[in-house]
Every structure is written in C-alpha cells, then in structure tokens.
Amino acid sequence: MGKFDDLPETRRRGLEKMEQVYGFDMTDGSGDFFRYTADHLFAEIWERPGLTDRDRRLLLIGMLAGQGAADVLGIQVPAAHAAGELDDEALREIVVFLSHYAGWPQGARLNSIVEETIAKARRHRGDAG
Structure with a gap:
C-alpha cells in the first residue's frame, strides 16, 4: 500500500x-x-502523451534559464541528473547552447548549478573527479 x-x-x-x-x-x-x-x-x-519526461525537462530548463529562475533550476537540474534523464555531458552542452540564447549571465548561473550538481553526484558516488 x-x-x-x-x-x-x-x-x-x-x-x-x-x-x-x-x-x-x-x-x-x-x-x-x-x-x-x-x-x-x-x-x-506531465502525463500527456507526445513528450517524454526528458523532453518536458529540456523545455522547462530552457524556459527557466531564459527567465533567470535559478531557484527552480536548482531543483530541476539535479532532479533530471539523478533520474538519469540528463548526464554530465548533456548538462554541460545545455549550458553552452542556452548561454547563446538566454545570455551569458543566465548561462553562468546555469553553469554554476550544473557544475554543483555534477560535483555533488560525484561526491555521493565517491568519485575523485
């Protein structure tokens, strides 16, 4: 139950x-x-057909980055990473791509969230680097 x-x-x-x-x-x-x-x-x-959760997450991360919503990105990025929807390489590529559309300051904030997410996951797994 x-x-x-x-x-x-x-x-x-x-x-x-x-x-x-x-x-x-x-x-x-x-x-x-x-x-x-x-x-x-x-x-x-979130349960409608036509898009996967990963698709929805990508759209949401892009929109949040464009709005400068670092607080919600701080929830969505780690959750997407932990769920296996976006790996380290994909998250870093998202930063590069969105920085060109959302602006460098927004990209820099997103980059901080991404790198913190990756580092925290590595520490949790016991990885050195």
Missing part, C-alpha cells in the same frame, strides 16, 4: 509524479495553488 492511497486518484497520481519529477518526497497540501499544481500540472499535463 502506497503512502498516497487514501487520497483521491488524481491527487495520488499528481503527488507521485511530483516526487518523480522533483526527486524528493512530497506531502499533500491545501489551497487552490497546490490543487492546480498537483491535480492539473502533474497528474494531467
């Missing part, structure tokens, strides 16, 4: 998808904002 089994089906699917996308444990929330986030964005939009 899962931890969300006592919730309505849509909320359960939304919370499970949120955990998968974000890479950390979720708890149920209240209010309209949380309802739209869990029930609509994650239970429905």
Whole structure:
C-alpha cells in the first residue's frame, strides 16, 4: 500500500509524479495553488502523451534559464541528473547552447548549478573527479 492511497486518484497520481519529477518526497497540501499544481500540472499535463519526461525537462530548463529562475533550476537540474534523464555531458552542452540564447549571465548561473550538481553526484558516488 502506497503512502498516497487514501487520497483521491488524481491527487495520488499528481503527488507521485511530483516526487518523480522533483526527486524528493512530497506531502499533500491545501489551497487552490497546490490543487492546480498537483491535480492539473502533474497528474494531467506531465502525463500527456507526445513528450517524454526528458523532453518536458529540456523545455522547462530552457524556459527557466531564459527567465533567470535559478531557484527552480536548482531543483530541476539535479532532479533530471539523478533520474538519469540528463548526464554530465548533456548538462554541460545545455549550458553552452542556452548561454547563446538566454545570455551569458543566465548561462553562468546555469553553469554554476550544473557544475554543483555534477560535483555533488560525484561526491555521493565517491568519485575523485
């Protein structure tokens, strides 16, 4: 039995998808904002056919970099890396590519997040370099 089994089906699917996308444990929330986030964005939009989670993640990272949303990139980049959707090489290539479209300052912020993500993963695995 899962931890969300006592919730309505849509909320359960939304919370499970949120955990998968974000890479950390979720708890149920209240209010309209949380309802739209869990029930609509994650239970429905992230589950639509036509794009893989990796595709959605690439689109999201590009959009966030363009907006300078380093706080959310600090969640999405490590989660994509941990999920195996984007490896070290892909993340570094994204930085180079997006820097030319989003601007060098945005790219520099993204690069910091990417390199921190890679270094943290290596430390966790016990890799030297």
